[in-house]
Amino acid sequence: MTRRLLLLLPLVGFLVLGGFLYQGLSMNPFERDSALMAREFPAFELSTLADPERTVDASLLEGQVTLVNVWGEWCPTCKQEMPQLLDLADRGVRLVGVDYKDTREKGREFLAEFGNPFEVNIFDPEGTLGFDLGVYGAPETFLVDAEGVIRYHHTGYIRPEDVREVILPEVERWRE
Amino acid sequence: MLIQMIPELGHFALILALLMALVQAVVPLAGAASRRPLWMAYARPMATGQFLFLVIAYLCLTASYLLDDFSVANVADNSNSMLPWYYKASAVWGNHEGSVLLWSLILGAWTFAVSRFSRELPRDMLARVLGVMGLVSVGFLAFVLITSNPFARLLPKVPADGADLNPLLQDFGLIIHPPMLYMGYVGFSVVFAFAIAALLGGRLDAAWTRWARPWTNVAWAFLTVGIALGSWWAYYELGWGGWWFWDPVENASLLPWLAGTALIHSLAVTEKRGSFKSWTVLLAISTFSLSLMGTFLVRSGVLTSVHAFANDPARGLFILVLLGITVGLSLLLFAFRAPRVSHQVGFGWLSRDALLLVNNILLVIMTVTVLLGTVYPLLLDAMDLGKISVGPPYFNALFVPLTVVLCLFMGLGPLARWKRMSGRELARRAWLSGAAALVIGAVAPLLYGGEWNLKVSLGLVAALWVVLPLVRDLWDRSRNADSRLAGLKRLSLAHWGMVLGHLGLAVTIVGVTVVSNYAVDRNVRMAVGDSAELAGYTFTMTELGSRRGPNFVADVARIEVRRGDSQRSFVMTPEKRLYIARGMPMTDVALRPGLFRDLYVAMGEDLEDGSWAMRLQYKPFVRWLWLGALLMAAGGILAVIDRRYRRAATARDPERAAAAAQKEVTA
Amino acid sequence: MARMIRVVLAALILLPWLAQAASIEIRQFDDPVTERRYQELTATLRCPKCENQAIGDSDSPIAGDMRDRVYEQLQDGRSDKEILDFMVRRFGDYVLYNPRLEGRTLLLWGLPVALVLLGALVVVLLVRSRRQASARRLSDAERDRLDALINRERNE
Numbered sequence: 001m002t003r004r005l006l007l008l009l010p011l012v013g014f015l016v017l018g019g020f021l022y023q024g025l026s027m028n029p030f031e032r033d034s035a036l037m038a039r040e041f042p043a044f045e046l047s048t049l050a051d052p053e054r055t056v057d058a059s060l061l062e063g064q065v066t067l068v069n070v071w072g073e074w075c076p077t078c079k080q081e082m083p084q085l086l087d088l089a090d091r092g093v094r095l096v097g098v099d100y101k102d103t104r105e106k107g108r109e110f111l112a113e114f115g116n117p118f119e120v121n122i123f124d125p126e127g128t129l130g131f132d133l134g135v136y137g138a139p140e141t142f143l144v145d146a147e148g149v150i151r152y153h154h155t156g157y158i159r160p161e162d163v164r165e166v167i168l169p170e171v172e173r174w175r176e
Numbered sequence: 177m178l179i180q181m182i183p184e185l186g187h188f189a190l191i192l193a194l195l196m197a198l199v200q201a202v203v204p205l206a207g208a209a210s211r212r213p214l215w216m217a218y219a220r221p222m223a224t225g226q227f228l229f230l231v232i233a234y235l236c237l238t239a240s241y242l243l244d245d246f247s248v249a250n251v252a253d254n255s256n257s258m259l260p261w262y263y264k265a266s267a268v269w270g271n272h273e274g275s276v277l278l279w280s281l282i283l284g285a286w287t288f289a290v291s292r293f294s295r296e297l298p299r300d301m302l303a304r305v306l307g308v309m310g311l312v313s314v315g316f317l318a319f320v321l322i323t324s325n326p327f328a329r330l331l332p333k334v335p336a337d338g339a340d341l342n343p344l345l346q347d348f349g350l351i352i353h354p355p356m357l358y359m360g361y362v363g364f365s366v367v368f369a370f371a372i373a374a375l376l377g378g379r380l381d382a383a384w385t386r387w388a389r390p391w392t393n394v395a396w397a398f399l400t401v402g403i404a405l406g407s408w409w410a411y412y413e414l415g416w417g418g419w420w421f422w423d424p425v426e427n428a429s430l431l432p433w434l435a436g437t438a439l440i441h442s443l444a445v446t447e448k449r450g451s452f453k454s455w456t457v458l459l460a461i462s463t464f465s466l467s468l469m470g471t472f473l474v475r476s477g478v479l480t481s482v483h484a485f486a487n488d489p490a491r492g493l494f495i496l497v498l499l500g501i502t503v504g505l506s507l508l509l510f511a512f513r514a515p516r517v518s519h520q521v522g523f524g525w526l527s528r529d530a531l532l533l534v535n536n537i538l539l540v541i542m543t544v545t546v547l548l549g550t551v552y553p554l555l556l557d558a559m560d561l562g563k564i565s566v567g568p569p570y571f572n573a574l575f576v577p578l579t580v581v582l583c584l585f586m587g588l589g590p591l592a593r594w595k596r597m598s599g600r601e602l603a604r605r606a607w608l609s610g611a612a613a614l615v616i617g618a619v620a621p622l623l624y625g626g627e628w629n630l631k632v633s634l635g636l637v638a639a640l641w642v643v644l645p646l647v648r649d650l651w652d653r654s655r656n657a658d659s660r661l662a663g664l665k666r667l668s669l670a671h672w673g674m675v676l677g678h679l680g681l682a683v684t685i686v687g688v689t690v691v692s693n694y695a696v697d698r699n700v701r702m703a704v705g706d707s708a709e710l711a712g713y714t715f716t717m718t719e720l721g722s723r724r725g726p727n728f729v730a731d732v733a734r735i736e737v738r739r740g741d742s743q744r745s746f747v748m749t750p751e752k753r754l755y756i757a758r759g760m761p762m763t764d765v766a767l768r769p770g771l772f773r774d775l776y777v778a779m780g781e782d783l784e785d786g787s788w789a790m791r792l793q794y795k796p797f798v799r800w801l802w803l804g805a806l807l808m809a810a811g812g813i814l815a816v817i818d819r820r821y822r823r824a825a826t827a828r829d830p831e832r833a834a835a836a837a838q839k840e841v842t843a
Numbered sequence: 844m845a846r847m848i849r850v851v852l853a854a855l856i857l858l859p860w861l862a863q864a865a866s867i868e869i870r871q872f873d874d875p876v877t878e879r880r881y882q883e884l885t886a887t888l889r890c891p892k893c894e895n896q897a898i899g900d901s902d903s904p905i906a907g908d909m910r911d912r913v914y915e916q917l918q919d920g921r922s923d924k925e926i927l928d929f930m931v932r933r934f935g936d937y938v939l940y941n942p943r944l945e946g947r948t949l950l951l952w953g954l955p956v957a958l959v960l961l962g963a964l965v966v967v968l969l970v971r972s973r974r975q976a977s978a979r980r981l982s983d984a985e986r987d988r989l990d991a992l993i994n995r996e997r998n999e
Contacts, residue, residue, distance in 0.1 A: 007514050010458060011507035014465070018500050020551065023558040024478035025492045032563045032891075035935035101904075127908060134933040136891040136905040423895050451973075522973050530970050537962040545955045552942075552951045561947045565889045567897070567940025574955050593994045699869045780867025789867040 034142070034153035035134050041068070041148050042132035049099050049107050049121035056122060060096065061144045065174050067167070068142045069118070070098045070130055073106035075138040077157050082114040084158045089117035093171055097121040100130045100138055143167075145174045183248050186236025187327040190277075193229035193284070194317040196222050200287075201310030204303035208377070216303035220291040223306050226313065227288035230281045237277060237326050238268050247334040250274060250326045256340035256757050258727040266351040267341040272475070272491075273326035275354060279471075280316045282355070282362045287313065290366055290391070297387060304373035305366075312365055315498045323491045340727070340757035349409030357402030357429060361467040363395025364432060367439065368464035371457045372506060375513040385447040385456060390816040392443060392460075393673075396436045397812035403429050404805030412765055416778050417697065417793050419801060422571040427550045428470030431543055435463040438539035440812075445532050449594060451521035454514040455536070461510060465503040466543070472499050478554060524596035531589045538582045545574050583638035583685070586678060587613075587645050605652070609644035613637050624694070635689025639682040646675050673815030680807030687800025696794045699780075702733075703787035711794035713775060714738045715748075720788070728753045730764070733779055733788065737768065750779040750790070774798050866902055870914055877917050884913050884923060888930055889938045897940065909938075 036042070041058050048054045061068070069085060071078040089095050097118035099107040102125060111121070124130055133142065143152035152170045154162070178185075200222035207215025237250070241264045246252040254271045255264055269278040287309045294302055320326070344350075370388035374380050406429065411419040420426065439459040446456040472478075476492030523529035549566045556564055591605045617637030621629045654663025700708040707716040719734035730753040738745040748766035755762060768775040773796045780789035872878035885899030890906040898906040898913075909930065916926045930938050942948045 004511070007454070007511040010462070011504065011511055014503055014507055017551070018496070018504070020555050020558050021472065021476075021478060021496055021499075024554045025476060025496065027478070027554075027557055032935065032937055035931065035933055131908055131912070132933060134891075134935070136903075136934070418900070421895075523970070524974050525970055529973075530966070533969065534966055537966060541955060541958045541962055544958060548951060548954055552948075556947055563935065563937045564942050564948065565937055565940050566942055566951065567887070567889060569887050569941030570951075573941075578955075578959075593990070595990055595994075699867050701869055778867065789869060791867045 031155065034150065034155075036142075036150045037153060039150055041142075041144050041150055042129065044122070044124075044129045044132065046122050046124055046129060049097070049104060049111075049123040052104070052123075056120060058148055060120065060122075062146065062148045064094055064146050065171055066094045066096050066144045067171070068096050068098060068144055070100045070133065070135050070138050070140045070142075071110075072100045072102045072138050073110040074102065078139045079110075079114055081139050081158050082117070084160055084163050085117040086115050087160075087163055088167060091168065093168075094119055098129055098133075099123050099125075100135065101125065101127045141167075143170050143174060179243065182236050182239050182243070183245065183327040183329065186233045186240075187325070189229040189232040189236065190317065190321060190327075193226050193233060193280075194314065194321060196226040196229065197310050197313035197317055199310075200226060201307050201314055203307075204310075205307035205376075208300040208303040208307065211300070213299060216299050219303045219306035219310075222310070223284075223287045223291040226310075227284040230284040234268075234277060234281045237274060238265055240327075241265060241268055244338070246336070246338050247329050247331055248326075249328045249330045252330055252335045252338045254341050255338040256727065257337050258757070259338075259341055259346070260726060262351065263341055263346050267345070269354050270341055270345045270350070273320070273324045275358075276316065276320050276324050277326050278355065279358050279362060280313065280320055282358045283309070283313050283316060283365060286362055286366055286391075290369075294387065300377060301373055301379075301384070301387075304376050305369045308369035308372045308376075309365055312369075312502065315502065319491075319494050319498060323494050337757075340755070343728070343753070343755040343758065343760055343762050344413060347409065347413055349405055349413065353402060353405040353409055356398055356405055360395050360397075360399025360402050360436075361429075361432060361470070363391065363398055364436060364464040364467050366391040366395065367443075367460045368506075371460035372509065375457065375509050378513065380453055380457065380513075380515050382447050382450050382453075385443045388460070389440075389443050389447060392436070392440055393812040393816045396433070396440055397809040399429070399433050399436060400805050400809040400812065403433060404802045404809075408802050411798070412767055412776075416763070416765065416791060417695070417776055417795060419691075419798065422549075422568045424550050425474050427546050428473050431466040431470060431546055431550075432463050434539055434543040434546065435459060435466050438536045438543070439463050441532050441539075442536050445529060449521050449523075449529060451523075451529065452533075452536075454510075457514060458510060459536075461503070461506045465499075465506070466547075468495075468499050468502060472496055473550070522595070526592060526599055526602050527596045528589060528592040528594050531585050531592050534585045535582065535589065538578060538585070542575065542578050542582075545578070546571065549574075579685070580634060580638050583642050586681075587641040590649055590674065590678065591645050605648065606645055609648050610641065613640035613644055616640055624690075629693055632689055632693050635685055639685040639689070642678055642682040642685075646678055650675070669818040670815045673811045673813075673818070675811070676814060677808050677811030680804045680809075680811060682804070683800050683807055684804030687797045687802075687804060690797035691795055691801070694796045695798075698792045700790050700792060701783060701787050702790045703785070706787070708790075708792060710792045711773075712740055713794070715777065715790075715792055717790075720786075723751075725753070727757060728755045728762075730754070731779070731782070731788075733777075733790070735766070735777055735790075737775060748775065748777050750777045752779045752782075769799060771799055772797060868910070873918075880923060881913060881917055884917075884926060885910055887940045888913070888927070889940050891934045891938055 041061050043058050045055055045057045048056055067088065069081075071081075085095060095118045097120070099121050102110075102123075104123060104125075107121070107123065111118075122129060127135075130138075133140070137156070139156065139158070141154040141158060142150050145151050151174050154167070158167065200219060203215050203222075204217075204219035207213070207218070237248075239245075240248045240251050241255050242261060244251070244255070244257050244264075246255075250271060250273050254274070255267045259267065268274040287306060290309065291302075291306055294305070297305070367388040370384050370391075374384040403426075406426070407419045410421070411417065439456070442452050442456045442459050445452045472492075472495045475495055478492070521529075549570050552566050553564055556562060587609070588602065588606060591602060614637055617633050617640055618628075620636050621627070621632040624632075650664060650667075653667060654660045657663030657666060696711050698708065698710050700706075702708065702715075702717045704717055704720055707714055709715075714737065716736045716738075717733055718736050721732050721734070723730050723732055730751040732749055732751050735748045735750070736745045737748055746768065748768055750766040751764040753762045753764055754760070763778050763780070765776060765778045773794060776791075776793035776795055778791040778793075780791060782788055870881070872881065882899065886897045888898045888909060890896050890898045890901040890903055890909070892903045892905045893901045896906070898909045912929070913926055916929065921929075927939065936943065942951060944952050
C-alpha cells in the first residue's frame with residue numbers, strides 16, 4: 001500500500017506544479033509593487049521646473065494627500081496619460097509632478113502643449129529623485145498621504161477607467 | 177497557378193498529416209488492446225504517410241520563404257527580399273509558427289525512423305509505441321493548426337516587402353541550433369513511447385529498455401550538441417563572451433538533458449541487471465515531460481517575458497492542457513501499472529550498481545534544483561509572496577558542489593564491477609589515479625596563474641579524477657592481449673562510448689573551471705595608432721573604415737595583434753553594423769579562436785573624437801566547453817553503433833542469461 | 844509590436860534574450876580588487892526594466908544609472924552589503940539574483956539540501972536491503988561463477 005502511494009507521488013507533484021503554471025498564465029511578471037510602499041517619501045532637494053531659484057524638499061508633500069507623477073517630455077505614454085491627470089486635478093486631487101531626466105525647456109514645452117495638472121513640478125534632470133523612488137521607466141505614479149508616507153504605487157499608463165476605479169478610491173481612503 | 181497555391185497545399189498537407197496521426201494513434205492502440213493484427217498493422221503505413229505529408233507541408237512553407245511570398249503573414253513578419261537565400265530557408269524556424277512546424281516534422285521523422293528500424297519488435301509493442309507517438313503528434317499538429325497556423329495569409333493587403341529576420345538570428349549558429357535542440361527534445365518521445373507501451377502491455381521486463389537504449393542515446397547526443405551550439409552562439413553573438421546565463425530558456429533545455437543523462441545510466445542498469453525497473457520507466461516519462469514543460473515555459477511566456485501571448489492567450493493554455501494530458505495520464509498509468517513488487521536484485525556497497533544508483537540520485541537532485549530555481553519566482557508570485565529573482569549566483573552555489581560530488585562517484589564507476597567487488601581491489605585500481613589527480617590538480621594552478629586558486633584546483637582534481645581511472649582501466653584491459661593496440665581494439669564500441677562520454681564531461685569541466693577563473697577583459701578607448709595590452713598580447717588599431725553588406729552597413733576596425741615581442745602578428749576586424757530593414761545596430765565581434773585561448777574584440781560606441789570604445793577579452797580554454805560537449809555526443813553515438821544493439825532484439829546473449837539466472841536464483 | 848516580436852522570438856529559439864550586451868563603458872578603478880567587486884556586483888544585480896539581464900549586461904538607461912551608483916559607492920568605500928541594501932530599498936528584492944535566505948525562500952535553499960540528505964538515506968537503505976538479497980542461498984563458488992558471468996564483458 002505504501003508503495004502504491006509512493007508511485008502516486010510523481011503525479012501529485014506534477015499536478016501541484018501544473019496548478020501553479022496555470023496560475024502563471026494569467027500573471028504579469030512585470031507588475032511589481034514599489035519597494036517604497038508604506039515608507040516615507042525619500043528626501044530630496046531640487047528646484048522647481050517653473051523657477052530654477054525655488055528649491056523644494058519632502059516637506060512639500062506634507063499636510064495633504066498628494067499624487068506624485070513621474071513624467072518626462074521624452075516619454076510618449078506620459079502624453080497619453082495627461083487627460084487622466086487633468087481629470088484628477090479637476091476632481092480636487094493635489095498633483096505634484098517630477099520632471100524626470102528632462103531639460104527645462106522641453107519640460108515646459110510639454111506642459112504648454114498637453115496641459116498642466118500639477119501644483120508644482122519638481123525638476124529632476126539627473127534622475128536622482130526618480131532613482132530614490134525606484135523608478136525604472138516613466139510614467140509612474142505614487143500616492144503620498146498627509147504624513148508624507150507612500151501608500152499606493154501605479155506603474156505605467158493610467159487608463160481613463162483607472163481614475164474612477166483605482167486612483168480616486170485610494171485617494172479617498174487615505175484622506176480619512 | 178500552382179505556385180500561388182503553395183501555402184494552401186502546405187496547409188492541406190498539414191491537415192492530412194493530422195488525420196493520419198489520428199489514425200496512427202487510435203487504430204493500432206485499439207488493435208493492441210483487442211489483439212487484432214490487422215488494426216495493429218495500421219501503425220507503420222500511417223507513420224510513413226504522416227511523415228510524408230509533414231515533409232510536404234514543411235517544403236511548402238520553405239518555398240513560400242524562398243519565393244518571397246509576403247502574402248503569407250509568417251513570411252512577411254520574418255523575412256525580407258534582401259535576405260540571403262540560406263537565411264530565408266532558416267528563417268522558417270526563426271519564429272513561433274515555423275518552429276512548431278519544425279518540431280512536428282521532427283517528431284514525424286523520429287516516428288518514421290522507429291517504424292523503419294524496429295521491424296524485429298513484437299507486433300503489439302510496435303503498435304503501441306507508434307500509437308503513443310501518434311498521440312503526441314496529434315496534440316502538436318492540432319496546436320499548429322488551431323493556434324499557430326504558419327500558412328495564414330495577409331490578403332488582400334499584401335506588404336511590398338517583409339519585416340526581415342532579426343539580425344541576431346542571421347547567423348550560422350542559429351541555422352543549426354534549433355533543429356539540433358528539437359532533435360533532442362523530440363527524440364526523447366521515443367523512449368517515452370517505449371516506456372508507455374511497456375506499461376500498457378504490462379511487459380515491464382528488461383526487453384523494452386534494450387530496444388529503447390539506442391534511441392535514447394541518439395536523442396541525448398542531439399540535445400547535447402544543441403545546448404552546446406546555443407551556448408556557443410550566445411558566446412559570440414549575444415553575451416560578448418558569456419556562455420551560460422542560467423536563463424529560464426536555457427534551463428528549459430538543461431532539464432531534459434540532466435534527466436536524460438540519468439535515464440541513459442538507469443537504462444543500462446535495468447537492461448544489464450534487471451533492477452531499477454519502475455525507476456527507469458519514471459525517468460523515461462520525466463525526461464520527455466521535461467522536454468514538453470520546457471516548451472511550455474518558453475512559449476507561454478509565464479517565466480521569461482511579458483505578455484508574449486497577450487494577443488493569443490489560447491497558445492499558452494493549449495500547451496498547458498497538452499502538457500497536462502500527456503504528463504498527467506502517463507504518471508497516472510505509471511502509478512497503477514508500475515510493478516509493485518520489485519525484484520530484489522542484489523548488489524553490495526562497492527558495485528557498479530550502487531555507484532549508478534548514486535549517480536541517478538545526484539542527477540535527479542540537480543534536475544529538481546534547476547527546476548526549483550527556475551519556477552520559484554513564479555510559485556512565490558502565485559502565492560502573493562512578492563517578486564524575487566533567482567539567477568546565476570543561486571544556481572552556481574548549488575550546481576557546482578553537486579557536480580563535484582557527482583565526479584567523485586564518476587571516477588569510481590567505470591572501475592567497479594557489477595554486483596559486488598572487494599574494497600581492496602577497488603582501492604588497488606583507483607589509488608594511483610586518485611593520488612595523481614590530487615597532485616596535478618593542486619600544482620597546475622601554480623604553473624598557470626602563478627598563485628594557488630582553490631576553485632581551479634577543485635575543478636581540475638574533479639576532471640582528472642574522472643579521466644585518470646578511465647585511462648588506468650584501459651591500460652589494465654589491454655594488458656593480456658598480444659599487443660596493447662589489439663587489446664584496445666577488442667573493447668566494445670559501447671565501452672568506448674562510455675569512455676568518450678565521461679572524457680567529454682571532464683573536458684567541459686576543465687573549460688568551465690579555467691575560463692571562469694582566468695578570463696581577463698578590458699574596456700579601452702582606441703583611435704587609429706593606439707595600442708592596448710591584455711594577457712601578454714598587444715592590440716593596435718591600424719585602420720578605421722566602413723563597408724556595405726547585403727542588408728547592412730558597418731563601421732570596421734582593423735586591429736593588429738602581436739604576442740609579446742613576437743615578430744608575427746595577425747589581424748582582427750570587429751564591426752559595428754546597422755541592419756537597414758529594422759534599423760537595428762549590432763556588434764559583430766572579432767574572434768581569434770584557439771585550443772587554449774580565444775581572443776575576442778568587440779567594437780562599442782563611437783566616442784566622437786575619432787576613437788571608439790573597445791572591449792578586449794582573453795578567454796583561456798573556452799573552446800573546451802563545447803569540445804567536451806561534442807565528445808559526449810560522440811560517445812552517445814558510438815555506443816549506438818555497437819553491434820549488440822543491431823542484433824535481433826530477441827536473441828539472448830550470455831549476459832542476459834546470467835541476469836535471468838541470477839533472478840531465478842534469488843527469487 | 845517590435846518588442847513583442849522580439850519577446851516571442853527570444854522565447855522561441857530557447858536562448859536568453861535577443862538584445863545584445865551593454866554598451867562598452869570605460870571606468871577607472873584604483874585597484875583590481877575594487878574592479879573585481881564592481882564586476883561581481885553588476886553581475887548579481889538584476890536590471891528592473893529588462894527581460895532577464897544583469898545590470899552589467901543591459902543597455903537600458905536604468906541599468907546604466909544603477910552601474911553609476913555601484914561605481915560611486917565603491918569609490919566611497921561602501922561594502923557590498925551596503926550597496927545591495929541600497930538597491931533593495933529602492934527596487935525591492937527583485938533586483939537580487941542571489942535571493943536572500945528568509946521565510947519565503949526557505950524552500951528554495953532548503954529543498955536541495957534536504958534532497959541530498961534524503962538521497963543519502965535512500966542509498967544507504969536500498970544498498971543494505973540489496974546486500975541481503977544478494978547473500979541468499981548461494982554458495983561461495985556459485986557466487987563467484989555468477990559474478991564472472993555478469994561481468995563477462997569486461998574481459999571480452
